[in-house]
Amino acid sequence: DTGVSQNPRHKITKRGQNVTFRCDPISEHNRLYWYRQTLGQGPEFLTYFQNEAQLEKSRLLSDRFSAERPKGSFSTLEIQRTEQGDSAMYLCASSLQEVPFPFGSGTRLTVV
Amino acid sequence: RKEVEQDPGPFNVPEGATVAFNCTYSNSASQSFFWYRQDCRKEPKLLMSVYSSGNEDGRFTAQLNRASQYISLLIRDSKLSDSATYLCVVAGYSSASKIIFGSGTRLSIRP
Numbered sequence: 050d051t052g053v054s055q056n057p058r059h060k061i062t063k064r065g066q067n068v069t070f071r072c073d074p075i076s077e078h079n080r081l082y083w084y085r086q087t088l089g090q091g092p093e094f095l096t097y098f099q100n101e102a103q104l105e106k107s108r109l110l111s112d113r114f115s116a117e118r119p120k121g122s123f124s125t126l127e128i129q130r131t132e133q134g135d136s137a138m139y140l141c142a143s144s145l146q147e148v149p150f151p152f153g154s155g156t157r158l159t160v161v
Numbered sequence: 162r163k164e165v166e167q168d169p170g171p172f173n174v175p176e177g178a179t180v181a182f183n184c185t186y187s188n189s190a191s192q193s194f195f196w197y198r199q200d201c202r203k204e205p206k207l208l209m210s211v212y213s214s215g216n217e218d219g220r221f222t223a224q225l226n227r228a229s230q231y232i233s234l235l236i237r238d239s240k241l242s243d244s245a246t247y248l249c250v251v252a253g254y255s256s257a258s259k260i261i262f263g264s265g266t267r268l269s270i271r272p
Contacts, residue, residue: 082257089169091248091262092205105258140204148195148252149260152204 051075053143053153061159062131069127070156074143081124082149083116084140092140098124131160162187165251167263175271178239182266184249185231191259193252194225194232198245199265205248208234236268244270 054073062068074081079100084092095114097105100121113131118124128135139156142149167184174180186194194211209216211223211232222235232251236243246265253259 080257082260084262089264091165091264093262094258094260097257105256107258147255147257147260148193148207148210148250149257150197150207152206154204 053141053151055139055141055153055156057156058154059157059159061161064133064160065130067127067129068131068158069125070139070141070158072124072126072141072143072153073122074124074141075151076122078143078145079121080144080147080149081118082142082144083124083126084142084149084152086138086140086155087136095126095139128158131158133160136160163264164188165249165261165263167247167249167266169264170267171269172266173269173271174239176239176241178270179235179237180239180268181233181235182247182249182268183231183233184251184263184266185229186249186251186261187230188251188253188259189227189230190253191251192254194223195250195252196221196223196232196234197248197250197262199248200245205262208247239268239270241270241272244268 081098083095086092098118142152196208197205198208199205249263
């Protein structure tokens with residue numbers, strides 16, 4: 050499979066725990082995006098990498114969220130001290146162009 | 162006011178019908194426009210770009226009206242497989258954070 054891969058597909062965690070998600074983009078894509086989507090809403094921008102540099106970060110992203118893309122390859126998104134409001138689908142996309150496509154299948158996070 | 166607004170629907174139309182959705186945007190400086198399709202519990206997929214001159218891809222036609230700040234998507238001869246949520250996307254110039262997704266319009270095609 051040469052598409053965007055995200056792991057895990059589902060994550061259930063207790064409030065207050067830390068979680069980390071991984072995204073493996075298409076290998077030649079230098080752009081990588083993270084989005085969050087809740088039911089009935091469109092994807093909401095979280096952060097953007099070009100190669101290994103994190104160029105943009107949503108002002109809505111609290112300091113509990115951090116993302117990395119070491120060596121411009123895979124990326125991780127970590128949420129510390131999870132809250133129930135963090136429950137959502139976390140989507141990753143990679144691209145060569147200025148539009149996020151394709152997306153991975155997402156990681157569905159449930160905070161209980 | 163939201164930056165990108167869509168009628169959430171659902172639009173429930175019979176197979177073979179023609180259906181159209183609009184999407185309005187608030188930022189007149191927006192540069193690029195797209196339609197994505199999202200099936201239930203799946204990731205969004207790029208359906209088509211929207212050019213100033215309009216864009217047609219088979220049964221799908223997308224148009225841009227900059228003066229009134231809206232884009233439209235027309236689906237002709239609708240198929241059962243067209244049932245999905247259609248997301249309007251508006252992008253600013255060279256800024257990932259300016260790529261704004263609408264909340265989507267849900268379309269259901271009935272036999």
